[in-house]
Amino acid sequence: MADTPGDAKERVLFEGQRVTIIVNAAGAIALLVFLNAIWLQAGAVPLKRYVLYGIAAFAAGIGVALLGYVAWYWTLNRNQNAGLIYQIAHVWIPVVAIACFVAGLILPVIGGLDSLGGQQERPTQTVPKKR
Numbered sequence: 001m002a003d004t005p006g007d008a009k010e011r012v013l014f015e016g017q018r019v020t021i022i023v024n025a026a027g028a029i030a031l032l033v034f035l036n037a038i039w040l041q042a043g044a045v046p047l048k049r050y051v052l053y054g055i056a057a058f059a060a061g062i063g064v065a066l067l068g069y070v071a072w073y074w075t076l077n078r079n080q081n082a083g084l085i086y087q088i089a090h091v092w093i094p095v096v097a098i099a100c101f102v103a104g105l106i107l108p109v110i111g112g113l114d115s116l117g118g119q120q121e122r123p124t125q126t127v128p129k130k131r
Contacts (some may be wrong), residue, residue: 014072020065020097027104028058043115051113054104061100068093085129103106 034053039042071089 002118013094015099016073016094017065017068020068020094020101021062024058024061024097024101024104027101028055028062031055031104031108032056044059047111049106050114051108054107057100057104057107061062061097061104064093064100066098068097 005130031051031054035048035055038051068089075083075086075089088119
């Protein structure tokens with residue numbers, strides 16, 4: 001258990017990074033399954049492209065959160081409580097990891113809206129006139 005409020009804060013940040021990794025990985029897996037379902041369908045190229053961008057955003061979120069572990073370990077070994085590495089590990093890395101998660105959620109929606117906006121009637125969908 002945590003003995004001091006500082007130890008409790010460190011534990012919350014440590015577990016928060018773990019949760020960030022898990023939700024980014026779950027989002028990437030969900031988009032991979034969705035991409036598998038739509039890959040062979042004709043059309044919807046913007047949707048497929050933005051789903052791939054979303055997977056890349058989730059992967060970047062995982063990478064940033066893992067970098068947070070490295071920065072956190074560095075601050076513990078150097079016993080820094082107010083340095084630049086400490087600020088990066090405790091403020092900026094969680095913010096960037098969450099921003100990657102939000103981007104991973106929004107990008108496929110943008111691709112879906114983009115693929116819907118360009119649809120027009122195709123010549124194969126018109127009914128031929130009788131002579």
